[in-house]
Amino acid sequence: MIDRYLARSIAVPLIGTLVLASMLFVLDKMLRLFSFVIDAGGPVSVVWQMIANLLPEYFALGIPIGLLLGILLAFRKLATTSELDAMRGIGISFGRLLRVPYIYAIALTLLNLGIVGYIEPWARYRYERLRFDLQSGALGAAVKVGEFNRLGKRMILRIEGSEKDGTKLRGIFLQVDEKPGSTVAATAEEGRFLATDDPNTILFRLKKGRLVQQMDKFAAPRSLAFDSYDLPINLPAIDKFRGRGKNEDELTLIEVFRRGYSHRLAADDRNRAQANTNYRLVEALMMLMLPLLAIALAVPPKRSTSSLGIFVAIVMVVTYHKINQYGEQMGAQGRIDPLIALWGPFLALLALIWWMYHVVAHRPGGQPIGALERFFAKAGKLLKRFAKRRPPTPAP
Structure with a gap:
């Protein structure tokens, strides 16, 4: 009963967040694609093909956020309605409650690894081929009425x-x-x-x-x-599109791994391939830490309904993603070994999340971001006092 209840509680915000994030990404890109296709004189139907090839990338970005918010909002609801206290009172530990979140996490980690490792590289190559065909005229040209x-x-x-x-x-x-x-x-x-x-x-x-x-x-x-x-x-001759593999992002995980650890390539090519391989792995494996992070930030202090944990969780995940992108660039340029540049932040985040989970799960009344909660509570009170003391604006 508890597992089914948790599964339903997690599924609704997870799916909602994933759909909303994908729609926002698509809407942001759609206007630019329409403008690009119209300027190139291509058929409007190509826009939908290009968006379809961008969806794997958007899902790869949206799945971790969806998983995090799905688990976090579900456990926050349990905490604010005292259901979590009741479960803890009858002897249900956080380890037992993590069973369903980790079923979601493992399944979505495998799905995300399949997307970034195999589906997204082919989709990215097809997207670039459509761009090339539009610019070269291989998809036809639209004749504008009243213009030369x-x-x-x-x-x-x-x-x-x-x-x-x-x-x-x-x-x-x-x-x-x-x-x-x-x-x-x-x-x-x-x-x-x-x-x-x-x-x-x-x-x-x-x-x-x-x-x-x-x-x-x-x-x-x-x-x-x-x-x-x-x-x-x-008809003018149309150039053929290049073969796949010019960029590491167009190679599957196995192909980029082989390129990265092949001694037949130059050092610069190996560094780029190694950095890309490790970047994909840490981005996927990071999802296995999200259930612990979500629970650590889902439980607000007693007699509080603060949403600070949601804000902190999103900031941590987005910041870690940007650090990984920077680490990939540094590793590709050979300034830092790719293993250190990407697995170093991964291990640091793993240690931080484990400490946060340990505080909330094994220390009575533990609150990993208690200091931040108190700071924002005091800041809110000061702002209210300042607003009350501010003299009213005289009427004209």
Whole structure:
């Protein structure tokens, strides 16, 4: 009964926090992606593909926070409603209560390790490939109505309007630089693009217009009025995207581990790979400490409903994440051994969390952040007194 009750109490804030954090990350990135895709002239549907490839990274960031807040809020509710005291009174220890939180922690640690070790590297590579395809025009180009659109290096197109499906264009101006010294310009009432047997060539069928051809060997430009004219257009060559593995973030955990401890690579490459390997490991294993941290900060002082523990928990996790990022950079540059730069803060945080848990679990009335609680309580009282003594503002 207690395990099911704890499981339900943890699940609701955990899932809510994870969904909320992912939505905030997506909304923050979505506007920039829409702007980037529109400026590159690509289809809007690519935005959703790019966001889908960013979701693994967002889940990897949101899962630890969700786990921490899920356990912390569940135990804080038990503490503020005196249910925790009742459980402790009948002989249920904190070790027994940690059973369900550690089931969540182990499962989510394995999930997060799978995301950062295997799913996220492939998603990051696909995201970069979509960016490259947009910039190179491999995904197609959007023709803006009423503007001069440059398609490739040799073609300029302007249209006044189009049908809803985009297959039929109206009010066309076209200029094509076929080769040095040769230019073809055309105007037409309507037209459409047609595919040919050659994948590198398309046909632009123009209706009711006039074509002007200018060449250096012509004394005067040649002009032609037509009812229907097929203008072949050579498509520009599109570069191929690079192979996977340029950055360590695009390699799976096994691949980056092999690169980091391969003696065939230069020292700089090994340092970067070793730093990335250890960064992924400490970020995942840190989640196994979160249940202890959550319980240590979930129990407020007696006759208090202070939320300081929530604030301290989030600050500790975010600060540790930033320290790991700094340690990865230092290790990649060879200034500090990657093992020291990343496992040193990990062991220091482990010792701090274990001490905090020991205080709250094994010392009667123990409060690991009691000094902070007292400081903020006194600061709050001083602010209230200052606000009461402040003279009222005279009416105009």
